[in-house]
Amino acid sequence: MTAWTLHPVPADGxxxxxxxxxxxxxxxxxxxxxxxxxxxxxCAVQPPGRENRFGEDHVGSHQEFAEGLVADIADQLDxxxxxxxxxxxxxxxxxxxxxxxxxxxxxxxxLFASGWGAPHKGLYGRLNFVDLDEVDMTAEIEExxxxxxxxxxxxxxxxxxxxxxxxxxxxxxxxxxxxxxRNVPVLVIGWTEDAVVPEADVxxxxxxxxxxxxxVLAGDHWEFLRFPRELRDLVEREMSAATTQ
Numbered sequence: 001m002t003a004w005t006l007h008p009v010p011a012d013g014x015x016x017x018x019x020x021x022x023x024x025x026x027x028x029x030x031x032x033x034x035x036x037x038x039x040x041x042x043c044a045v046q047p048p049g050r051e052n053r054f055g056e057d058h059v060g061s062h063q064e065f066a067e068g069l070v071a072d073i074a075d076q077l078d079x080x081x082x083x084x085x086x087x088x089x090x091x092x093x094x095x096x097x098x099x100x101x102x103x104x105x106x107x108x109x110x111l112f113a114s115g116w117g118a119p120h121k122g123l124y125g126r127l128n129f130v131d132l133d134e135v136d137m138t139a140e141i142e143e144x145x146x147x148x149x150x151x152x153x154x155x156x157x158x159x160x161x162x163x164x165x166x167x168x169x170x171x172x173x174x175x176x177x178x179x180x181x182r183n184v185p186v187l188v189i190g191w192t193e194d195a196v197v198p199e200a201d202v203x204x205x206x207x208x209x210x211x212x213x214x215x216v217l218a219g220d221h222w223e224f225l226r227f228p229r230e231l232r233d234l235v236e237r238e239m240s241a242a243t244t245q
Contacts, residue, residue: 003053004072013041015109016238018073018079018094024128024141024164025052032227038236039243041071045069050163058166063093063176066099074105079085080242081194083108084235087125087197088171090116097180107184109242112223112235113212114189116195118205119176124197127168137161147222182211187238189215189224189231196221203211 003044006027009016017037021029027044035042047065048056059065078099081094090113101107117124120160127135145151152160168217180186188206189197206212217223217230224231 007075010041015040020085023167062095084112086114098178
């Protein structure tokens with residue numbers, strides 16, 4: 001097993017989809033996602049500092065994240081692949097793709113950027129603008145869990161809250177200085193009932209910095225994690241097409 005994926009990267013499958021978790025979570029946030037996506041395979045990325053990598057230090061920058069992941073999976077990129085992420089995971093997708101191109105490695109055939117606006121226009125979501133000293137991160141984690149219909153044991157709530165705080169602090173330092181080339185298609189996804197990053201804020205500006213197309217799906221901010229049929233169809237359809245390019 002590689003350090004940066006929850007499970008070993010499968011040797012079979014026509015394509016790979018690497019899922020990068022959003023702020024405050026690890027690979028377990030993708031528990032609703034199947035490991036088979038059509039003819040392809042899904043791989044949940046596991047950043048340091050959480051879940052089975054709890055004893056490791058959190059990364060200090062988006063570039064450090066990209067370097068660590070790419071070093072770990074570079075020899076597995078022997079077929080078409082995509083990167084997918086939601087909300088605060090999107091800046092990591094962009095940094096990873098830019099780093100891959102800089103290293104001369106095979107670029108992702110698709111980037112699926114859900115619930116996040118054009119990166120050069122700034123940050124999105126309430127937590128990126130409030131006074132962090134006044135935010136109850138434990139309550140934030142409980143709200144997320146409630147939205148997904150599960151509850152964390154009290155001993156894990158504090159750990160998750162600390163991880164979320166570290167991730168938000170890291171996110172606030174993000175600047176869109178490393179973006180993938182326009183050779184990498186970006187599928188920007190907005191959600192009709194998203195109250196965290198409203199659908200109206202998601203699309204404007206993406207076409208200024210990327211080869212982007214816009215897709216609106218039904219659901220709230222957490223629908224991405226539930227992996228609805230509409231999202232699965234989009235990923236499978238796009239990656240099926242990518243294997244013929």
